[in-house]
């Protein structure tokens with residue numbers, strides 16, 4: 001059964017995307033077992049307040065907001081994979097995007113520029129999936145106020161705004177810990193995060209593609225290769241899990257250094273370096 005056919009999957013903004021997939025915004029509440037939430041939050045709360053800089057990114061906004069994976073992260077990843085699969089999978093991920101008061105929430109973005117639109121990327125894509133994904137998939141942790149996810153092009157009732165009249169109130173949702181929010185990776189489901197007014201908002205942010213579209217950069221959850229790779233889930237095994245099985249030539253370590261050295265970000269970076277990318 002697809003995740004969106006579950007009886008506990010809300011679909012406040014139903015939509016069929018340009019690729020024919022059932023899409024829009026989905027919310028599954030209380031999706032993560034309480035014990036696992038407690039374990040992950042204990043790990044997150046024990047981290048130093050100053051986050052180690054994330055050095056592989058191409059957008060400075062992320063540099064001090066990527067908290068590392070903690071005990072239980074692989075169990076969380078498996079729990080999400082069970083819910084989203086088997087038709088869809090998520091790629092390995094081992095950090096928590098961290099937003100605090102004063103960060104001004106998060107800028108508005110879509111999760112993918114569109115399929116076959118790698119010339120428009122503005123962030124690293126080591127799994128070669130950004131232009132294959134169908135959905136963004138997020139799970140929330142932490143005690144915080146503010147921090148709602150908002151969709152400027154979607155009306156409060158879930159309908160899509162008229163392009164010529166896209167101002168005014170929009171759909172927004174304040175996630176509670178353990179919620180899974182799945183949304184379309186594409187326009188018009190661009191989204192941002194409202195200012196966090198107190199506390200810390202952690203999100204385990206993933207991107208989902210069809211299992212059959214996996215470009216061979218990771219083993220799909222549930223396959224014998226996956227179970228062999230993660231084994232007893234030791235930190236050594238998880239390092240292999242986080243290592244793509246093949247390199248994305250657009251984002252080799254040398255290329256990333258070259259992009260970073262240019263000082264360009266976003267559209268300017270894409271226009272300068274990615275014009276020939278498919």
Ligand SMILES: [Fe+2]
Pocket residue numbers: 109110111136191
């Ligand atoms: Fe996003």
